[in-house]
Amino acid sequence: MTGSQPRVAVVTGGSRGIGREIAGRLAADGFAVAAAYSSSSELADEAVASVRKAGGQAIAVAADVADETDVSELFDAAETAFGGVDAVVHAAARFALSSVADLDLDVLDDLHRTNIRGTFVVAQQAARRLRSGGALITFSTSVVGLAFPEYGAYSASKGAVEALTMVLARELRGRDVTVNAIAPGPTATDLFLDGKDDETVARLAARPPLERLGTPADIAEVAAFLAGPRGHWINGQVVRANGGIV
Template sequence: MSTTTDQPRIALVTGGSGGIGRAVVKRLAADGYAVAVHYSGNKDRAEETVGEVTEAGGRAIAVGGDIADENAMAAAFDATENAFGGLDVVVNTAGTMLLSPIATLDLADLDRMHRTNIRGTFVVSQLAANRVRTGGAIINLSTSVTRTQLPSYGAYVASKAAVEGISLILARELRGRDITVNAVAPGPTATPLFLEGKSEELIDQLASMNPMNRLGAPEDTAETVAFLAGPARWVNGQTIFTNGGMA
């Protein structure tokens, strides 16, 4: 692993108060990272996650802010650097998913989702490009549905395809900085965001789409993120599909 110092690495995880983000926080903390747990609306949940990390002997703080507000997120980056002395890894798990056929999608929902998923990713990536230290990593979350083309996911997939484009181009723009940029594209994962509004029949159907015959767990994605955050220095400008083999 290439780093500028022998000090413990420092990570900021957006959306770190729940779902995949929470699993990423706990995994990175277990790997020895000091972690800033970002939240947008659920401060109590973020503080609970911080408490779990510190009780286990790790270091963590909670930082808040609207993911798409560049000033709020700059303050979150500032708070992370002030607390821990720098920043090595940024993991952007914050996002929203609103499903509808394209023909009937409420355009207000389109705007809301794209503000979080596209503008939010751009804001975080832009700040990370200017703040992450040499030897660091930037990791954004996409979705495996970008290649499965499931009905009703059109607007969501459009936003996540943008996430992949931002990530892969930023990797090339950071030439010479020794900073990797990758996207992780989970398959169906048992999080509140994913399970909301779905019938048991649909959940079972989605679970059967991979040869492992189960939904992913948040910890499955956290495993991939931890790999990209640390030892995977030769994986750069890629989208990693973490989905159990879903076709």
């Protein structure tokens, strides 16, 4: 792309946490960003304003990631505003903690609607619309391998994301489009910290050899690498960005 036609990224969950950090990081790399949000237009507007203040291009688009019409319209908005789509970062997710025995199945259905169906719907549009040289980045979690108690439903939904990611990477043979998943470890976001006492947070922070929680900026650096030309040889992988936690 040259001149007034930047590379273009669609970032779901772009109004807060890791998604917002990724939107800003990609904008710093020259991407025009369509930041999707589900509920808080105020936070989304703040994210867009931050990108623009730094000299970047961004729009905010309301979208339920599990709704195929909303997601199609999200991609339409990115293409209309900026000319196409070159990277898709699907950071939107729902989270719930419970033992398997005690989980309310309505919570399970809501979680899987966002995390599994939502990932599939976004991936479907990405597969149809990403331009040559593009990248799709989905989000799993390192808990898939760590098997923490009370993460059963969440881990199961993210295991499905990993399976879908591997299949799609192979389905896009010949398209020059990469498909990878990032699997963060414990990361200091509002979603992660909510409901955890200081002792629990400190215990999790001490688990990695680097002896701290991850930050949204740590994860955004991985996303920027995978979305850009330097990371284009990485394909069909799950990147466990977790500081070495075991």
